[in-house]
Each structure stands twice: as structure tokens, then as C-alpha cells.
Amino acid sequence: MTVFQLxxxxxxxxxxxxxxxxxxxxxxAASVFILYWLQPSQQFVSLxxxxxxxxxxxxxxxxxxxxxxxSHTLRANWPAxxxxxxxxxxxxxxQYFGLEKIYMTATPRLWMIALAFLIxxxxxxxxxxxxxxxGFLLSAVMIGILLLFIYLKTPFLIEGSFELIYTLRAQESxxxxxxxxxxxxxxxFRLIHTIRDAQTGRLPALTLGEYVNYVIFFxxxxxxxxxxxxxxxxxxxxxxxxxxxxxxxAGRRFFIGIFxxxxxxxxxxLIAISEIMVDQVHSAGWMWFFLYMYSLRIYFxxxxxTDVAIGLARVMGIRLPENFAAPYFKSxxxxxxxxxxxxxxxxxxxxFFNPLTRWMRIGNYSVPVIxxxxxxxxxxxxxxxxxxxxxxxxWGIWHGLGLFIQNRWSEFMxxxxxxxxxxxxxxxxxxxxxxxxxxxxxxxxLFFTLPSPQMAFIAMTxxxxxxx
Amino acid sequence: xxxxxxxxxxIKALILYVLANLAFAYFDPAVGKLSIYNWLVPGRExxxxxxxxxxxxxxxxVPVYEDMDAMYQSTILSQPKRPNEFRVFLVGDSSxxxxxxxxxxxxxxxxxxxxxxxxxxxxxxxxxxxxxLPYVMKDLLLIDKVLEYxxxxxxxxxxxxxxxxxxxxxxxxxxxxxxxxxxxxxxxNIQNLDASQMTxxxxxxxTLIGQRSRLKKLFLLQLHGFGWSASGLDYxxxxxxxxxxxxxxxxxxxFDDLDLDKMLFDVLDxxxxxxxxxxxxxxxxxxxxxxxxxxxIHYNEFYPRWAYDEYLTYLDERMESxxxxxxxxxxxxxxxxxxDSIFHRTPAGEGMLAEFLAPQIQDLSCTK
Numbered sequence: 159m160t161v162f163q164l165x166x167x168x169x170x171x172x173x174x175x176x177x178x179x180x181x182x183x184x185x186x187a188a189s190v191f192i193l194y195w196l197q198p199s200q201q202f203v204s205l206x207x208x209x210x211x212x213x214x215x216x217x218x219x220x221x222x223x224x225x226x227x228x229s230h231t232l233r234a235n236w237p238a239x240x241x242x243x244x245x246x247x248x249x250x251x252x253q254y255f256g257l258e259k260i261y262m263t264a265t266p267r268l269w270m271i272a273l274a275f276l277i278x279x280x281x282x283x284x285x286x287x288x289x290x291x292x293g294f295l296l297s298a299v300m301i302g303i304l305l306l307f308i309y310l311k312t313p314f315l316i317e318g319s320f321e322l323i324y325t326l327r328a329q330e331s332x333x334x335x336x337x338x339x340x341x342x343x344x345x346x347f348r349l350i351h352t353i354r355d356a357q358t359g360r361l362p363a364l365t366l367g368e369y370v371n372y373v374i375f376f377x378x379x380x381x382x383x384x385x386x387x388x389x390x391x392x393x394x395x396x397x398x399x400x401x402x403x404x405x406x407x408a409g410r411r412f413f414i415g416i417f418x419x420x421x422x423x424x425x426x427x428l429i430a431i432s433e434i435m436v437d438q439v440h441s442a443g444w445m446w447f448f449l450y451m452y453s454l455r456i457y458f459x460x461x462x463x464t465d466v467a468i469g470l471a472r473v474m475g476i477r478l479p480e481n482f483a484a485p486y487f488k489s490x491x492x493x494x495x496x497x498x499x500x501x502x503x504x505x506x507x508x509x510f511f512n513p514l515t516r517w518m519r520i521g522n523y524s525v526p527v528i529x530x531x532x533x534x535x536x537x538x539x540x541x542x543x544x545x546x547x548x549x550x551x552x553w554g555i556w557h558g559l560g561l562f563i564q565n566r567w568s569e570f571m572x573x574x575x576x577x578x579x580x581x582x583x584x585x586x587x588x589x590x591x592x593x594x595x596x597x598x599x600x601x602x603x604l605f606f607t608l609p610s611p612q613m614a615f616i617a618m619t620x621x622x623x624x625x626x
Numbered sequence: 627x628x629x630x631x632x633x634x635x636x637i638k639a640l641i642l643y644v645l646a647n648l649a650f651a652y653f654d655p656a657v658g659k660l661s662i663y664n665w666l667v668p669g670r671e672x673x674x675x676x677x678x679x680x681x682x683x684x685x686x687x688v689p690v691y692e693d694m695d696a697m698y699q700s701t702i703l704s705q706p707k708r709p710n711e712f713r714v715f716l717v718g719d720s721s722x723x724x725x726x727x728x729x730x731x732x733x734x735x736x737x738x739x740x741x742x743x744x745x746x747x748x749x750x751x752x753x754x755x756x757x758x759l760p761y762v763m764k765d766l767l768l769i770d771k772v773l774e775y776x777x778x779x780x781x782x783x784x785x786x787x788x789x790x791x792x793x794x795x796x797x798x799x800x801x802x803x804x805x806x807x808x809x810x811x812x813x814x815n816i817q818n819l820d821a822s823q824m825t826x827x828x829x830x831x832x833t834l835i836g837q838r839s840r841l842k843k844l845f846l847l848q849l850h851g852f853g854w855s856a857s858g859l860d861y862x863x864x865x866x867x868x869x870x871x872x873x874x875x876x877x878x879x880x881f882d883d884l885d886l887d888k889m890l891f892d893v894l895d896x897x898x899x900x901x902x903x904x905x906x907x908x909x910x911x912x913x914x915x916x917x918x919x920x921x922x923i924h925y926n927e928f929y930p931r932w933a934y935d936e937y938l939t940y941l942d943e944r945m946e947s948x949x950x951x952x953x954x955x956x957x958x959x960x961x962x963x964x965x966d967s968i969f970h971r972t973p974a975g976e977g978m979l980a981e982f983l984a985p986q987i988q989d990l991s992c993t994k
Contacts, residue, residue: 405632428849434684435853444856 159196159380161420167192167376167470168412175400175473182394183237185375185474186367190214190245192376193341194261201320201336203264207250209339213374214242215278216303220349221369222282223296224356229363230286238367247271293357300353307346310339312546341379343543347505348373352387354509362388368395377470381463383481384501390476397475408472415465418458426455433609436616442623449621452607453600457486460499486599489591490568491560494599502540511536529565534558544606549614553605560598651832657841658695661704662848667855669702671729672754674847676862685862686853688846691757692802694771696844700851703753707776712748712991715772717765718783720758721911721969724976726863729754731973733783736980737987745992752781757799760788760969762893763819764799766810769897777904779990781983782897785911785969786929786937789889791818801825802840814896818888866966871918873927881933886940895948905990907951910941912959912979914968926968953986955979 170188174181193210200206222230229235250265257263285295309315316337324331352369355361364372364387372390373379398404430452431445439445464481471478485498495503511532518528534555541554579587601621604614619625663669674697676687690696698704707713716722716734724732730739734754742750755772757764765782800807804824811821830836854860898906913934914926924930938956945952963975971979 402630402632406630406635409632409636425845425849428683428846429852432683435856438684438853438857438859441856444852447852448856 161416163196164416164466167466168473171377171470171473175475181397181474182367182371183241185394186238186371187241187245189371189374189376189379190242191249193374193379194245194249196380197340198338199336200338201332203262204266205337206262207265211246211274213339213342213345214246214370217345217349217370217373218242218366219282219285220299220353221364221366222285223292223299224352224361225365225369226363229365235366238365238370241367242370243275296353296357300350303346303349303353307342308546310342311542311544341374344379344382344384345373347384347502348387350509351384351505355387360388362391364391375471375476377467377474378478381460381467382499382501383464383467383479384505385478389479393476398477400473400475404472408469410469411465411472412469415462415467415469418462418465420462423455423459423462426451426458430455431604431607431617433613436608436613436620440620440625442621445617445621449600449603449617452603453486453596456603456606457482486596487592488595489588491557491564491595491598494595495557495561502543506536506540510539526566530562533561533565537561548611549605549608552611552614553602556602556605560602647833647835650834650837651829654832656695658690658693658697658844659699661696661699662851663700664702664705667851669705670700670854670860671702672723672732672734672860673697673701673757674850674860675723675758681862682846682850683853685859686850686857687860688843688850690840690843690847691799692840693844694768694803696847697757698755698772698775700847701754703755703772703775708751710748712744712750712778713776714750714752714779714781714987714991715755715775715777716752716781716783717768717772718756718781718909718911719760719785719788719969720756720967721785721971722756722783723754723758724756725758725967725970726866726965727971727973727976728863729860731976733971733976733979736973736976737983739977740980740984742984742988742991744988748991750987750991753777756783759799760785761790761792761799762788762890762897763807763816766893766897766900767800767803767806770806770810770900773901773904779987780897780901780904780906781909781987782894782906783909783911784894784941785913786934789891789893789937791888791890802827810896810900814892814899816890816892816896818890818892869914869916869926869961869964869966869968871916871921871961873916873918873920873924875920881930884933884936886936891940891944894944894950898948898950905951905993907953907983907986907990908945909983910938910952910954910956911969912955912957912963912971912975914961914964915957916961928968951986951990953983955982958982 170192174184174188177184193213194207197206197210200209249261250268250271252261253263253265255263288295317335320335320337321331352361352372368391369387371394372385372387375385375390378385400408429448431448432452435445435448439448461482468478468480479501481500481502483497483500485494488494488497514535515528515532518531523531535558537556537558538551538554541550541552541557544550544553578584601618604617605611608614608617673689674687675689676682676685682688703715714737722733724734727735729735732754734752737750737752744750753775755768757768762784765784765788769780769782801824804821804826807819807824808821810816811819827836834841894908913929915921916924916926922931925934934956938954942952942954944950945954959971959975959978963972963978964970965972
């Protein structure tokens with residue numbers, strides 16, 4: 159996203175925040191519009207239209223499956239449905255408006271959109287009649303989302319599909335494919351969360367407008383935070399009235415976020431460790447310096463976006479959850495993960511770590527085995543969420559192992575320390591803990607940022623003064 | 627806290643922002659003088675330059691020719707003069723700067739490798755003040771600037787192409803200094819450069835907003851100092867094809883309507899006057915001389931023989947009548963000592979040129 163786009167978001171959010179009536183619907187229109195507006199260039203131009211349309215179709219389908227039949231009344235949902243369809247048609251009609259600076263003009267023909275709507279509508283009717291077994295349908299859709307997620311995050315699957323398309327068209331395939339499903343990582347989490355909560359009966363009844371607003375809420379749909387539906391909708395229904403200090407706080411968060419991302423993070427990017435740096439720099443001291451700069455860069459980049467999202471949401475009366483809480487000042491790895499991308503770890507804890515732990519406890523596995531398996535598998539999945547590659551898997555395993563070792567060490571020490579240490583000693587221990595945790599996390603970033611595990615290992619050896 | 631009015635805060639912030647912009651435009655502070663080079667990280671051995679934006683990160687370089695303070699503050703040239711030092715500043719184009727060469731292999735590096743000393747025992751230390759652009763008016767601006775770094779001798783490498791009175795270069799290099807260019811043109815009576823067409827920075831362009839591009843580059847240059855310090859690389863060394871001895875049937879030529887009287891030779895006179903009592907050695911650069919097909923008509927893909935011969939005669943006469951210290955090295959090097967262009971030399975070629983110049987440098991060092 160550019161500063162200009164974020165500035166436009168701020169303007170839109172401020173206008174929405176001023177509305178006394180119809181805030182939810184205007185917010186929905188803005189989110190749908192921005193979903194299309196932010197789409198990056200694709201290998202096939204038409205995907206720039208169909209990808210956001212599919213995002214909406216999937217979201218509406220899951221709303222349809224997760225909400226009770228009483229919520230499907232035309233009276234409650236026609237305004238939201240009209241807005242969604244209206245914005246989609248407006249975007250498509252840009253082929254006639256020719257507003258290239260806002261959206262592409264090579265949109266599909268109107269008859270194709272009409273046909274797509276018809277097929278989708280028939281699908282919904284079919285599902286409605288077949289809803290005798292909603293549990294099965296929900297599970298099937300969830301598996302479908304997971305498979306789609308794996309597909310989208312696996313480069314060779316994407317490349318293979320494009321190559322197949324080019325082969326079928328008897329065209330020469332390009333050396334590089336450009337494809338991106340904007341925001342899907344976060345959208346998938348929100349969809350899975352609502353499916354699981356619907357299965358366990360915890361999801362409140364939501365209207366179409368509320369549900370789509372939750373899933374594609376424009377301040378947070380590309381980079382989080384990942385809110386919970388019931389909390390989000392509560393504030394959507396009863397937006398917090400803004401006082402003067404609230405406005406200032408929202409503005410402060412927004413501008414601090416912009417500064418973090420576009421001034422600090424983008425500057426640090428020039429001196430953050432990279433493939434080129436590893437190739438050119440041979441001094442261990444400088445390697446550590448560039449590694450630390452990467453650690454700071456990724457923090458300022460990501461937390462900057464979070465600040466922007468929180469600030470934008472705040473002026474619309476929505477309080478998004480915090481995502482970062484001074485993670486590099488935590489004295490152990492568990493505390494770090496409670497302070498880094500907090501909404502992601504909370505999601506994994508709720509929907510993977512805790513159920514797996516419960517299941518293993520029932521199986522009477524020993525505590526160390528439970529901790530080892532749950533930590534490694536959870537962190538590996540978090541790694542793979544960033545992309546299906548050896549690098550992200552190793553990054554996850556690195557943290558999983560770290561969490562396991564730290565847990566065992568804490569248990570070992572707890573058994574031997576019957577009295578808490580003196581304050582001064584505690585301060586020293588905390589400082590050492592912060593130093594070790596920061597360095598452990600920084601070393602882990604090598605797997606995250608360098609293009610191959612081999613290069614990450616080369617960089618690691620250089621950091622310790624060994625030249626392979 | 628509850629009494630705070632957001633609108634008032636925004637208005638105050640805007641007023642402060644406008645005031646800061648106006649103050650910056652009015653005082654025009656020399657922010658380029660603020661540099662981490664020669665302090666937090668070592669100074670560069672030549673001014674920052676890179677051809678393509680995408681290579682900035684590779685070569686740890688961001689060119690800031692819009693701010694000569696920043697440009698030279700990032701080099702060792704801006705370090706204080708040592709007591710036992712005789713400073714030789716080299717100005718010129720890309721071949722003087724050292725395309726495709728590591729700093730120690732450039733002409734400056736090779737002169738320093740000779741460890742020359744003056745008659746009174748001072749160390750002769752050469753500094754690279756060149757910027758890769760073949761244009762003598764640009765050289766005059768550089769000379770005008772680097773005089774503040776206390777030179778004892780100037781070496782000015784020139785080539786026929788650099789005397790061309792081309793207007794396109796002015797847009798890039800001269801425009802930020804249009805006021806100074808006008809002053810130099812007027813003060814030294816430079817005939818052929820029409821400075822009246824040059825635009826002057828408006829007040830708006832001098833504000834923080836107007837100067838944002840220069841300020842950003844200046845900031846990025848500081849950041850790249852860390853990469854430079856860590857890697858010692860200030861340039862992306864790319865592979866190149868050796869020059870062919872055979873010339874095409876129709877080599878590129880911008881000399882069809884050659885009129886030496888319309889070229890910028892009087893800039894040399896202006897430069898010498900501007901230098902005051904600092905001696906100057908003008909060097910006519912070596913060029914690649916092909917020996918294959920069509921070489922009887924052209925020296926290389928750039929210069930037709932007839933045009934370059936005319937230029938040689940003209941320059942020789944001008945140097946003689948003007949009593950310049952002059953080193954004509956146009957045919958000094960064999961064609962094997964050129965790299966990717968007819969001007970760019972190999973390390974061995976630079977070594978030969980340095981040895982060729984050494985006696986004159988030493989002689990001139992004894993006059994001051």
C-alpha cells in the first residue's frame with residue numbers, strides 16, 4: 159500500500175466516523191471498493207477482477223452456511239446485498255467509465271458477470287435445500303479453504319497451474335508468473351474462525367452486512383490484526399462514540415504507523431540483511447549489525463501497518479485488538495510470542511494448540527512429549543502460513559524447538575529455585591533473558607528472509623566468524 | 627486531557643509545518659554538510675555514482691549530484707588536509723572516475739601507488755573529484771566546489787565529446803546550480819553556453835516539500851555508508867564485452883556538422899581562472915584506436931578520424947597559445963587497455979597513464 163492510498167483510507171474512515179446513520183453500509187461499500195482497488199497486477203488481467211469477486215463469493219457462501227436460517231431474511235440483508243452487487247457492477251462498469259487511475263478498465267463483459275451471479279445464486283439455492291447436514295458442509299468448506307490456502311502458498315503449485323494453462327493455450331510460458339490473492343491469509347483465518355465457532359455454537363447470528371464487514375474490513379484485511387467476529391460485530395452494532403482525546407489517539411496511531419512503516423522500516427530495509435549482503439559482507443560484526451537491522455525493520459514494518467489499521471478503525475468507532483506489545487523487550491521466547499503478532503498466535507492457540515494439547519492429554523502422553531509435539535507443530539504451521547517452503551518450515555521449527563527448550567529449562571529451574579531471586583538479580587536475569595531472546599529471534603529471521611536454507615546456514619556461520 | 631480539541635492540534639501542526647517549510651526555503655541550510663562519512667563510517671574514495679536505480683543497494687550507492695556538499699562530504703576528499711600533504715584533485719568524466727575499476731586501480735589509485743613526493747618532501751596525494759559525465763561545464767562546477775577542500779594541483783582530463791555544447795546534460799547536472807552557472811558564465815565570459823534558458827529554483831522548490839527528493843537521497847546516501855563500510859564496494863562491477871577492432875559501416879557520429887568554434891573550449895580558460903594560483907594540468911584522454919575494418923575512416927565507433935584530427939590540432943594550438951600545462955595522451959595506450967567503451971581504461975592502462983603523467987605532476991608540485 160502507498161502513502162496516498164493510506165491517506166485516502168484515512169479520509170474515507172473519517173467520513174464514515176462522522177455518519178450518524180448507515181455507518182455499517184457505507185463501511186461495507188468502502189471495504190468492497192477497496193478490496194478491488196488494492197488488487198495488484200496479475201498474470202492474467204481478468205484475475206484482477208475475479209480474485210476479489212471470488213473473495214466476496216467465498217465470504218458470502220460461508221456466511222450463508224454459518225448463520226442460522228432466520229438471519230437470511232431479505233428484509234435484513236437486501237441493503238448489504240445491494241451494496242455488494244452494486245459495487246461489483248460499478249467496478250466492472252469501469253470499462254465504460256475509463257477511470258484507469260482508480261481501477262483497471264479491462265473488466266469482464268457484463269453478460270459474464272450476470273452469468274456468474276446466476277450460477278452463484280443457483281448454488282446458494284442448491285445449498286439451502288441441501289442444508290439437512292450443515293456440519294458436513296461446513297467441514298467440507300473448511301477443508302476446501304485449507305486446500306486453497308496450501309495451493310496459494312505453494313509456489314510450485316501456482317507455477318505448475320500457470321504452465322498448464324499456457325500449455326493448453328499452446329503459448330510459450332513466461333519465465334516468471336505474477337499471481338497474488340490479496341489478503342487471503344487473513345481472510346482465511348477469519349473464515350475458519352467463524353466456521354469453527356459455528357460448529358461449536360459460539361458464533362452469534364450475523365447479518366450479511368456484519369459478516370462481510372468483519373471479513374474484509376478495509377483497515378485490517380491485508381495485514382491484520384485478526385479480530386474475533388463477536389467482538390467486532392458488537393462494536394459495529396454499538397460504535398464507540400469518539401471524544402477529542404479518542405480522535406487524537408486515533409490520529410497518533412495512524413501517523414506513528416505511517417512513520418514506522420514508510421520512514422523507519424523502509425530506511426532500515428537498505429541496511430537489513432539480504433542475499434546480497436551475505437554475498438558481499440564477510441565481517442562477523444557487520445553481519446550482526448545487518449541482522450539486527452532486519453529484526454528492527456520487520457518489527458517496524460509490521461507493527462507500523464498494525465498501528466495504521468488500529469488508528470483507521472478507531473475513527474470509525476471500532477477498536478481493533480493490539481498485535482504487538484514491545485516483543486523485543488521480552489525475557490523469554492514464550493513471552494515474545496505473546497507479544498509478537500498476538501492475534502495470530504491467539505488464533506493458533508485457540509484452534510490448533512489447545513485442541514491438540516487436550517487430545518494428547520486424553521491419550522496419556524507424557525508432558526514433555528505433549529509440549530514437544532504441540533510446540534513444534536504449532537510453530538511449523540505458523541511458519542508454513544507465511545508460505546509453503548523449507549525456509550518457513552525451518553523458521554517454525556527453530557521457534558518450536560526454542561519454545562520447547564525454554565519450557566523445559568523453566569521447569570528445571572523452577573524445581574531448584576524455592577525463593578524468588580533478589581530484585582537486582584532478577585533485573586540481571588531479565589536483561590540476560592532479553593538479550594538471549596532477541597538474538598534467538600534475530601537468528602531465526604535468517605530462515606525467514608534469505609531465499610534458501612543453505613544461504614541461511616552460510617549467513618549463520620559467518621555471524622560466528624566461520625567462512626565456509 | 628479532555629479539554630484537548632483535535633482541530634486545534636491539527637491547525638497548530640499545520641502552521642508549524644508551513645513555518646518549517648518557509649524557514650527551510652529562506653535559510654537554505656547546507657544540510658549536505660551533515661554526513662556520517664569520515665566520522666561514523668570511512669569516506670568513499672570517489673563520489674557516489676551508479677547507473678541504474680536497481681543497483682543502488684548492490685553497490686551501496688545513491689548519487690546526489692543535486693547536492694555537491696553531500697557528494698563530496700561522503701568522500702575522503704573532504705577530510706582535513708594533513709600537514710605533509712600535497713593535494714592533487716582529478717576532475718573529469720567516467721574514465722577519470724574509474725568505470726569498471728576498483729578505486730585502487732583508477733588513475734588516482736595508480737598515481738598514489740607511485741608514492742610521489744614534492745621537491746620539498748611533501749607527499750603527493752591524489753584525490754578523485756570526478757563525476758561520470760563527459761561535459762566540461764560540469765567539470766567547471768566541480769572545480770568551483772572542490773576549491774574549498776584546499777587543492778594544490780588540478781588534473782583535468784578532457785575529451786572531444788566533453789566540449790560538446792549539448793543542452794540535454796544541463797537538465798540533469800547543471801539545473802540545480804543554475805544560479806551559479808549563470809554567475810560563472812558571466813564572470814568568466816563563457817561565450818557558447820546559453821545559460822539564459824536554465825530555470826531557476828522557485829521559492830516553492832526550495833521548501834522542504836520541494837526539496838524532498840534531494841533530502842531523501844541525502845538520507846539514503848548516509849544509510850548506504852554502512853553497506854560501503856562493510857563491503858568496501860561502491861560500484862557494481864558488471865561483465866562487459868571487449869571492444870571490437872572492426873568498426874561498423876556507419877558508426878555513430880554527432881560530428882557531422884562539427885564547428886569547433888561553437889564548442890565549450892573557453893570553459894577551460896574559465897576553469898583555470900577560477901583556480902587562481904592553483905596550478906592546472908590539462909590531459910587529453912587516451913582513446914581506443916581500432917585497427918580492423920573501417921579503421922581507416924574512424925578511430926573508433928565514436929570519433930571519425932577527420933573530426934578528431936581537427937579537434938587535436940585545435941586543442942594543441944589552444945594549449946600552446948594559452949600556455950597551459952598540457953599532456954596529450956590521446957594515443958598513449960594500445961587498444962588492449964580499454965574496457966567497455968572507447969574511453970574506459972584497464973588497470974594496466976591506468977598505470978601507464980599515471981607513469982606518463984608522473985613527471986609533470988612532480989614538476990608542477992615544485993612550482994607551488
